[in-house]
Amino acid sequence: MTATPKAEKERRLTYAQAIREALAEEMERDPSLLLLGEDIGEPGGVFGVTQGLLQRFGEERVLDTPISEEAVIGAALGAALLGVPTVAEIMFSDFATLAMDQIVNQAAKFRYMTGGRTSAPLVIRMVTGTAGATAAQHSQSLEAWFTATPGLKVVTASTPADAKGLLKSAIRDPDPVLFFEHKLLYNSRGAVPAEDYLIPLGEGRVVREGTDVTLVAYLYMLPRALKAAEMLASEGLSVEVWDPRTLVPFDRDGLRRSLERTGRLVIVQEAPRRNGFCAEIAAIAAEEFFPLLKAPIKRVCGTNTPMPYAPELEQFVIPDEERIAAGVRETVHSTVRAVSGG
Amino acid sequence: MTATPKAEKERRLTYAQAIREALAEEMERDPSLLLLGEDIGEPGGVFGVTQGLLQRFGEERVLDTPISEEAVIGAALGAALLGVPTVAEIMFSDFATLAMDQIVNQAAKFRYMTGGRTSAPLVIRMVTGTAGATAAQHSQSLEAWFTATPGLKVVTASTPADAKGLLKSAIRDPDPVLFFEHKLLYNSRGAVPAEDYLIPLGEGRVVREGTDVTLVAYLYMLPRALKAAEMLASEGLSVEVWDPRTLVPFDRDGLRRSLERTGRLVIVQEAPRRNGFCAEIAAIAAEEFFPLLKAPIKRVCGTNTPMPYAPELEQFVIPDEERIAAGVRETVHSTVRAVSGG
Amino acid sequence: MQSLAGYSPAFLKELYRKMVLIRRFEERAAELRSLGYIPGFLHPYIGQEAVAVGACAALGSHDYITSTHRGHGHILARGGDPRYMYAELFARRDGYNRAKGGSLHIANIELGIIGANGIVGGGIPIAVGAGLALKQARQIAVHRPDDPRARRANGVAVTFFGDGASNQGAFHESLNLAALWRLPVIFVCENNLYGEFTPQHKHQPIRDIATRASSYAIPGLIADGNDVLDVYRVVSKAAEDARKGRGPALVECKTYRHRGHYEGDMGQYRPAEEVAFWLEADPIKNYRRLLLAGTVCSEEELQALDEAVEQELEEAVAFAKASPHPAPEEALEDVFVESYGGRALL
Amino acid sequence: MQSLAGYSPAFLKELYRKMVLIRRFEERAAELRSLGYIPGFLHPYIGQEAVAVGACAALGSHDYITSTHRGHGHILARGGDPRYMYAELFARRDGYNRAKGGSLHIANIELGIIGANGIVGGGIPIAVGAGLALKQARQIAVHRPDDPRARRANGVAVTFFGDGASNQGAFHESLNLAALWRLPVIFVCENNLYGEFTPQHKHQPIRDIATRASSYAIPGLIADGNDVLDVYRVVSKAAEDARKGRGPALVECKTYRHRGHYEGDMGQYRPAEEVAFWLEADPIKNYRRLLLAGTVCSEEELQALDEAVEQELEEAVAFAKASPHPAPEEALEDVFVESYGGRALL
């Protein structure tokens, strides 16, 4: 059910530590691996994720960059195209707007445009989501732009163990991977195996089993979905919580198996509802798993607004446990059924 | 059924002429309106759309810019924020990647971030879609990035008459509008009223009536969808072709009314399938109109690939009449039904 | 340091008052944040007051500025009201942005403030657009003098940004465009020697950012960013030229921030001697000394100004504290001018 | 014009041959396009041959280039095979990019060609990354001499771009980064006086783009872009410095394109005298005259080279014509290295 190996002796790390460990292990393994980003060196990054790596691996390998997102991502791509695997950090994923040509027109398309004859082992770490009153330009969840861009793999790591195992897979992948990390998860803790393990890209995970409804959630919405499932359990509802873990490739089979058990689908997402990745999941289900659906699909998403500053407003914009639970209740109590007639 | 006024005497213009006429009429109406873009002046634009406007309105109002997409869009925004309505052209919408900060972080959010106290009457004309062997960096259909960005209106004009009426509405709108024009439509002809008419943003159009299935299509997929409907008519299938005309705002009611008639939904899109606007339409239907659906939703889309160069490959990537018709047949012959139980 | 000759005492005192207002506004903001009144980021402007005050002193009521993440100083210098600013920082309904923006996004077009900005370099192209609108206003003034926009015919736009921002592509594109079109835009670079935690020599291979002006054939001027009168003098001259249609200028102001990059950053990455040097060069302390050394005003007068600032800020804080919180559903407003019946668009 | 002293006849003749190869490749491409063999855009390099050939003559087998929409010349100069290039333009399976790229995207990393590029300025940051990899190769050579990447320890990257591209933000950011990190990157700006249909004076307020180097404290050099030996000399010197760890340089080559921006554009926006002036300055004609004036080679030898080029291109065209069209389903390949079972990802 889960691809994460169990640690012999439980070792609890924060999500930030797990990411740092993955970076350090991969830098040990491959002495050519480079890290690039603004203030990732001495200061260890604005969120402290890369702390100590400069000291350990030297400034030839951990490069503090000027504030020039486009050139930085282009440089990471250029190095990767010459066979130097590179991990670049975008400090707030909102700043990826400044590097979209390099991400979308160049990195995503290089292999394809060259008939498969080039490879760009590039990972872009995208620090995403709100962090509490960070307002409209430091809170965006932009993953759907990249899922809509063929040629990019898109990873969303929601737990420390996943973060480590998925990041290591992303780094070893010969193609560009956007690796989304949520700011509000950096301090969350969880068991993380000490050994060198990989979580393959393209395998979702049933985080909690259930039979009444499938609740899809990732990143910061995953803990909220789990809380909602807990609340609903006390009401007698059995909620299966499923984390896709990677949006591209997307684990269609995993979703299908869950829907076979539950027949109902609720999708949670921090990003604004319109055209977020929730729309793609809903479309896949409505197109490919329609006969399994006993009720309308429900999306519980951020409102179609930029992110406001005031905490009251921000809380209104982003789904919380209550709103998720309400969405699930509505879906479970819906009496519309799809009947397969053939 | 259609918001386009009928011309007294039929006057047929190309799509490019209709756009030019809208620009010229609006520049006459509002002497402060500015046009900005690369080579839009003397040369009249790479596709000839702005031909003659420099000569008519002078170089204080029709500004040829350097190749600096970010500064150009930022400049258009700055002028608009001071009450100078501005229409900027992005020569190939692929180049919007270079201006994403100004479009997404600035223009889309200004009104919201300032608590409603600013207004940016800005139109960005996005020349979109393939033009035949234009390959990966000159063929993209990126509208879904912008529908996923709250604060932007997104218009897709598919006929000459729509292009004129929608562009005029977009220009008079006090908020940023992305206006998508398809390269392969520039030479298409249609009746265009000579008078000053507006087509409101947010009203879809039934382009062909039918009862068996709703076929949603826009831009260059609209003529293809119409051809497919024609083909299918000879097979006895009654296909309703519906053009949303604007993706934001989206005419939910129009779609619902059509589904009430047909109960079946096929969505066509030139962009790659994953997370295109087709996903949002599918999600809306699966969420809000589920009881109306008699069959799985079907998306007929571009493949999840960058655009290849070779015509054979490009033709494989983009839906054609045959592929659209096949999607419709599959949907109409599907016997899965959704039954409303209360 | 400049001579005081030729300036009116009222003008000189106003410069002082504004700098003190900014300093104390920021000190109080830091305090208020630690007390939990301010939920978001704060990037204090302390140490750089002379730049905002000197530059904005050169501006009139039809001029515009764009600002940065470190924007409170610019906004106060341009006439921002501390009441609405604190209310915004407190995320209250009376804030300039009705609690939707916070520190990074304070704007007020009526005051000529096109906005702080959370994107490093993001405001620079917008100022070019303001310059374009101002240039157009000259035409409007000729052809349609009754159009209210005609009043801006002499306007200039000033865009503030940091040394770090001068490495962004937007900086380059914007200077090229403004220079090409001879727009009335003054590019004011506040070189405080750091972009976040990175010292200048680690983010660019030059010392004087003003030299970058030569890439656009425009003047590149250097001002002592800790000397309010020097900033005023250099920006005034550039603005005068711009108003005459001579096009833009790049003005580099050499300065320093006393505190960390944001509240919470202790700034330990900075050598102690460097910090000590710049604390000694405090723009307010030195200007105060200069004023007292001249015959412009007495210690008592300055103390009265200090106290008036204290009083104003006291009231501003009280105003902000009393301002209501926004109602959660207000989050749905202000995406577009119309509501489109709410849900259809939302 | 340069003196021929000090160059081997073989070298001098090879420069000639390459320039003729490019000229004739482009002329034939235009013809083939009008005959319907080439479905996509063509941006002919005719007139600028001396730049690509002179610059690439300074490069060795562990060096890299990035190119532009006007890329055929660079690719041929760097050793691209006309057979695979025509096959690519014809959209055939034997093309360098297996018919997926076309003119704008021809690449071959083995030959040191990181790619043409459809985005103006798009290749510049990528070259900076190549420079980074090359700098790293020096470390690898010391610590892990057996790593195949160690062979690149002396490498340089050359990025070609136009006058128009020098207004893009990517240009500025890339020069700053390369200069800061002292990367072995030569920025070769081909100033052909036009960006698309817009003359230089309407897109930038300067004449010599080389002056922009001062913004990054690196050398800004000007070469006669119609003199292959001058380009060779200037780029060689810059490359030598870069190989020694002295960092990047900006080299502006003054040149002109003889034809329109792309095939189909007649270029009428250009004054007749200007065109006449530059046709007179034809890099091939003049170089040919120079060779003949010296004692390097005879008219017959040059004619033999001309004919060999003709022969090579004749064969290349035949090769391309004979190459199969791709099968439609190939469109689904090459998005990622794995297929992921096809549909799951597609």
Ligand SMILES: Cc1ncc(C[n+]2csc(CCOP(=O)(O)OP(=O)(O)O)c2C)c(N)n1
């Ligand atoms: C595009 C972008 N990249 C990175 C950041 C994060 N960031 C905020 S302030 C800052 C430093 C800016 O330095 P500078 O321009 O010198 O201004 P200063 O903070 O010194 O006033 C950085 C990197 C950002 N806000 N926007």
Ligand SMILES: Cc1ncc(C[n+]2csc(CCOP(=O)(O)OP(=O)(O)O)c2C)c(N)n1
């Ligand atoms: C980002 C971007 N903007 C615009 C274009 C369209 N375009 C293609 S070539 C060109 C002109 C480039 O001028 P220059 O850099 O001088 O190169 P030249 O064509 O003269 O070789 C333009 C505007 C593009 N391809 N990419």
Ligand SMILES: [Mg+2]
């Ligand atoms: Mg700074």
Ligand SMILES: [Mg+2]
């Ligand atoms: Mg050029």
